Amino acid sequence: MRIAVVGGLAAGPAAAAEAKRQAPDAEVVMFEEGRHVSIGTCEIPYYIAGHLGGADALVVNTAEKLERSRGFEVRLRERVTALDARAGRLVVDALDYGAQREERFDRVILATGARARRLGVPGEDAAGVFVIRDLEDAQAVRLWLETESVRHVVVAGGGYIGVEMAEAVRDRGLQATILDPSGRVLNNTVACEASDLMDRAVAAAGVAVRAEKPTEILADRAGRVRAVRTDAGELVGCQMVVVSIGVEPRTELAVAAGARVGEMGGLAVDDRMKTSLANVWACGDVAEVPRAPDGRRVLWPLAPTGRRSARVAARNAASRGGRADTFRPIAGGVAVKAFGIEVGSVGLSLAQAADAGLDAVAADVRHWTRTAAFPGSCPIDVRLVVERGAGRLLGGQIVSAEGAALRADVLVPLVQAGATARELAEDLDLVYNPPVAPAVDPLKVAASVAVRRAGR
Numbered sequence: 001m002r003i004a005v006v007g008g009l010a011a012g013p014a015a016a017a018e019a020k021r022q023a024p025d026a027e028v029v030m031f032e033e034g035r036h037v038s039i040g041t042c043e044i045p046y047y048i049a050g051h052l053g054g055a056d057a058l059v060v061n062t063a064e065k066l067e068r069s070r071g072f073e074v075r076l077r078e079r080v081t082a083l084d085a086r087a088g089r090l091v092v093d094a095l096d097y098g099a100q101r102e103e104r105f106d107r108v109i110l111a112t113g114a115r116a117r118r119l120g121v122p123g124e125d126a127a128g129v130f131v132i133r134d135l136e137d138a139q140a141v142r143l144w145l146e147t148e149s150v151r152h153v154v155v156a157g158g159g160y161i162g163v164e165m166a167e168a169v170r171d172r173g174l175q176a177t178i179l180d181p182s183g184r185v186l187n188n189t190v191a192c193e194a195s196d197l198m199d200r201a202v203a204a205a206g207v208a209v210r211a212e213k214p215t216e217i218l219a220d221r222a223g224r225v226r227a228v229r230t231d232a233g234e235l236v237g238c239q240m241v242v243v244s245i246g247v248e249p250r251t252e253l254a255v256a257a258g259a260r261v262g263e264m265g266g267l268a269v270d271d272r273m274k275t276s277l278a279n280v281w282a283c284g285d286v287a288e289v290p291r292a293p294d295g296r297r298v299l300w301p302l303a304p305t306g307r308r309s310a311r312v313a314a315r316n317a318a319s320r321g322g323r324a325d326t327f328r329p330i331a332g333g334v335a336v337k338a339f340g341i342e343v344g345s346v347g348l349s350l351a352q353a354a355d356a357g358l359d360a361v362a363a364d365v366r367h368w369t370r371t372a373a374f375p376g377s378c379p380i381d382v383r384l385v386v387e388r389g390a391g392r393l394l395g396g397q398i399v400s401a402e403g404a405a406l407r408a409d410v411l412v413p414l415v416q417a418g419a420t421a422r423e424l425a426e427d428l429d430l431v432y433n434p435p436v437a438p439a440v441d442p443l444k445v446a447a448s449v450a451v452r453r454a455g456r
Contacts, residue, residue: 001023003019004029004031008032008111016074018314031090032076041133044058079093090105118243126217126218126219126225130242132244150239152174152176153177158209159190160190178209185202193349194381201339210236217229250285251267259276264288267286272316281317284305294356312327362384363449368442369403383446384424391454395415398442
């Protein structure tokens with residue numbers, strides 16, 4: 001059996017390794033059009049800030065190491081340009097040689113990932129305008145910062161990458177401005193509906209957040225960025241722009257082969273990560289996965305989901321008729337730490353619950369991260385989103401200078417299992433230790449409020 005894995009940055013290596021484990025006698029080949037595989041993209045802002053040393057710190061695995069330790073073949077600088085699922089053929093371009101060939105396969109796993117969204121405004125091709133997606137992007141940004149006279153950086157987008165990039169810029173002693181139409185950071189990515197702690201920390205660090213979006217990028221005579229024009233008619237002078245407005249799945253290969261696309265633009269897959277094409281599975285950022293609270297298929301381009309979906313896709317692709325493996329719905333956990341503040345978010349925000357047609361209420365509390373009298377204890381804001389009547393936990397957001405992300409982790413299995421606020425309030429024995437957590441944890445305090453608000 002010959003299994004092709006298309007894409008090698010995150011989900012691809014996990015899928016190839018799992019396929020080889022499941023079918024040791026199979027020939028597993030992974031195709032990656034870039035020069036690198038298995039890159040730690042979440043570490044990029046810290047590399048740009050200068051905290052991680054050289055670019056090698058971003059390399060999780062090399063092609064040679066994967067081949068030696070996992071037993072599958074890695075083809076770098078080879079782009080799969082066409083897929084014929086019915087005939088079992090791939091068309092592959094060898095980019096370094098300008099050659100094209102056909103390859104046979106029995107089964108294929110698509111891990112083509114996602115690309116960074118562009119602004120789509122005039123002047124976006126000016127020198128000094130960057131997206132943050134791969135190792136080459138990271139190296140280009142750091143080189144620009146180290147060789148150009150950069151004083152002010154405009155970050156388009158206030159999501160978690162935008163916030164982390166603004167912090168990286170400040171850590172280098174530069175001025176940063178975030179442009180986000182909401183006028184807030186983390187408004188759409190890591191919901192902070194009931195807390196202003198991150199907004200206050202960003203402002204205290206001297207980063208301006210403007211409720212505007214770029215409409216044009218202006219360059220000097222040498223083609224280098226010099227300003228951003230916004231939809232408010234303002235000109236914001238700068239010497240660098242970071243575009244961080246999200247990603248879009250790279251579905252072109254599969255769509256051209258006839259694969260079905262889901263509501264959010266990613267590849268539609270079943271619970272076994274199987275696409276609508278014969279003998280073709282998909283995983284990672286390109287595939288839509290179900291979320292636990294409402295079962296809706298969503299794009300969730302984060303590494304833990306990518307690896308989990310890769311393992312399920314690979315087990316089924318490599319199967320010779322055994323029991324099928326299925327993908328459990330995600331809880332949608334995500335966290336960010338910047339400017340001394342942690343934000344953790346799980347499941348649905350109140351706005352997302354309403355959009356999903358769920359009758360939900362929110363319980364908001366401000367408590368303490370440790371016993372209140374203990375040195376170092378600080379405020380923590382907790383919002384739990386629960387279903388009215390049933391009291392089912394739909395999601396939660398936690399914001400504090402400490403302990404927010406790990407408390408969000410507590411919510412993950414509860415949201416996945418459909419647990420209730422009452423179960424959290426009354427049945428879970430969470431840790432109590434004065435230097436670590438108060439006698440009644442902030443999650444339990446919020447859950448008690450949620451029980452009363454939900455009427456159950």
